[in-house]
Amino acid sequence: MSIVLEKIVKRYGRQLIVDRVSLEVADGEFFVLLGASGSGKSTILRMIAGLAQPDGGRILLHGRDVTGLPPQQRDTGMVFQNYSIFHHMSVSENIEFGLKIRKKPRAERRAKVEQLLDLVGLAGLGSRLPAQLSGGQQQRVAVARALAYEPNVLLLDEPFGALDVKIRTQLRRSLKEIQKKLGVTAILVTHDQEEAFELADRIGILERGRLLEVGEGEELYARPKSSFVATFLGAGTVLVGSASSGKARFNTLSLPIPEGIPREDGARVQLLIRPEHVVLSREEPPGGAAVLGRGTVLEQTFNGASRRATLRMPHMPATRQIAPPIPFGEEGFLVDAVVPTDEPLTGREVWVSLRSWHILGPPVPRLMVYDLGSGSTEPLRLAKQLVEKLEATATVLAVADGPGAAEALRERHKRRQDESDLTGAELRIRYGEAADQIISEQAETPYEMVILSPSQKRFAITDPRADGMGGLTGKVLQQSRAPVLVVKGEGSRFSKILICTAAGEPGKSDVRVGGRLARRLRASVTLLYVNAREEAPGPLARVHLERAAATLRSLDVEGDIRYRQAETASAGILAEADEGAFDLIVVGGHGPGSRKLFKLSDVTKQVVAGSDCPVLVVPSDVK
């Protein structure tokens, strides 16, 4: 193995940039790390080169542990995005630099430079200054320079990022050729899928510092294991359906389930539809075809060789689209199709069927439970319920003052976890101030829900500055990116959910998140609208409620709408929750912009403070 990474970790301040990445790259392999900006891909490369030090893990180059070594002793060749050519040296001198440092004799240096100039296609330009070269030529010099001293590995940090498309394609081809000719192991970092597919022997997909999947390009594209990779590589629609008698069912469409994916009745399965696999026809496709249904052409764009059409499909019961996200208030779902230009899309209603498809396992939501380590185990019990019903994984977060208290804490939490039967959960211990640590943990690992319990059961809302609740709950609600389930009361079964579409301020994410939760929990939903005066709700509120109901219908959740007159919104919500014996209240929280500027809305605060059943606070930017 040329390059071996063992669980390397990198933090900048409190932000986790690279999260336990392990990777093996074979001799002579061309490996591409593909990820969006900020995914940590360049940091990984810099750690291999020795320009950044990992906070954990090991790096081996050709079997040699180089983790603590400075860059000079690692013998890597690196090509930077901005070329980093030495401007005061001629092309030859640039290429010679590494050899000069290694004190190679002059004749050998000359010969090597000539050979490399030839290899990168710059023969005869050795005496030029970098300023006299184009960007593409400069990058060729950078490649030659990095190869001159025959390094162990070649590292390329978005080498074509600053070049225009045409030169980029040229350079890509010659880079691949050179790499194969010399047989040097290479890692290239890019955000450009096309580049990755063209160059790589294998591709690694990075997201938020985690290496999600590794494999050959075609394999990753055709048979991704996670919905993130499915939608990150290329375009496509992902639907969630369920298994029944060994088949994946998406309404009337029933498809075989491949090996290795849970197939027991009721297990959730995902369907990936690529635009190029969608077939449109005017007549009903013959029996045996995978028919999705009849769709309406929403829009189409002409790309020369092909035409891309977006179709709106009617709502399919027991099926939900998770990517791309459907607009709020839509009942059906959207499918993209690529069709040849000569196939006219006359008639706006067409039959949509699939030429090919891919079935993925269920998406696994992640929950985080903040456990105090003493007192009621209700949060752990609720987490257990959710883990079972949502097929989720849970992480129990414990916060200690310092590493000294960790062992005792671990013991105690183990016991509490066993008591509440939440045995599969991972325990994480962090040090410092609890609210800060909950937020940090969220920044490092994305969670779908945070569960915590306020220290008091009911708190007074006398001091407006104190948020009317424990400092911890207030702070977390203020800053959390994920919905926060505040545990109140005991024994909730999540069977009756009250979604509060707060008057005046229509929340969308609370309806979406609450609806999705109800669908998975098979709970009944009531949409509540509270009015201060005794009159019918205005047209805006009615439209919002209708769209909210449509969104619920698209999730196969029946929601009844209740109007209520009360002095304040929170009083109305609390009264309704009490009378209707609801066991979960869903309210909206804040958007990212308003989070810093304002405190939590009074309604949210008062509901959280006064409720006798759990309250789910959904930030408005949750999708």
Add this chain to the structure above:
Amino acid sequence: MSKQTKRRHSMSEWALIGAVVLYAAVLLVGPLVSILWGALSEGAAPFVREITSPNALNAIKLTLLLSVGATVLNTVFGVCIAWVLVRDDFKGRQLINGLVDLPFAVSPVIAGLMLILLFGRDGWFTWVTDSLGIKMVFAWPGMLLATAFVSLPFVTREVMPVLAQIGTEQENAAYTMGASSWQAFWHVTLPSIRWGLLYGVSLTLARAIGEFGAVLVVSGGVSGLTETSTLFIFRSLDDRNYVGAYSMALVLALISFTILMLMEFFKNRTGEGR
């Protein structure tokens, strides 16, 4: 129509050029001509006689020695300061960054006084220099320190923006190719900052040659011993030896002028610079 706008444009252009020329003539050329006139008003013989007198020769020698010494000091330490201020982030960086400009803000006379306070009779550090056998005040070490003090900011201020602009990526590239920190600095960083550095060096040199106030306070101005060229001019004027004063002034102006011209020449010849 277009012709008219063009003419008006060129008229305002000419007015601007005229203003610049007039300004330069009054402030730059005028004094030069008057110095030249003053030095040679009684013919070449008195000029030669004055400039070759032992005191004058000694003053020129001392001036050159001090300014070259101060320039070397400030080049080395100026680059170090610039490096630390640009590349390292530490507590008190802002403070040091501000302090670098102190020599510009403080009058040279005050700078000289501070040195007397530190190294003069009963000064704070006199016991150190005494035990080392070095005489600071009224001797060349003190004068060198004074000259270095007043010309400190030039190199740092010229190098800092260039250093910030080139960034660290080229050095990183050199490191991955096996270069040590010193090799990377010598082969990669230094050539990249050379124009800024050269400009800073020539400004330092010109400033050091012209230094008067701080040196006057520290040196005592003993003719033939601790008298620099500028002090020589001052004394000659006091003694109503106008030819002597003007002659030395001419020589100093020529030296400074030559330094600046040499730099321009090098810059143009390599077709680089700023």
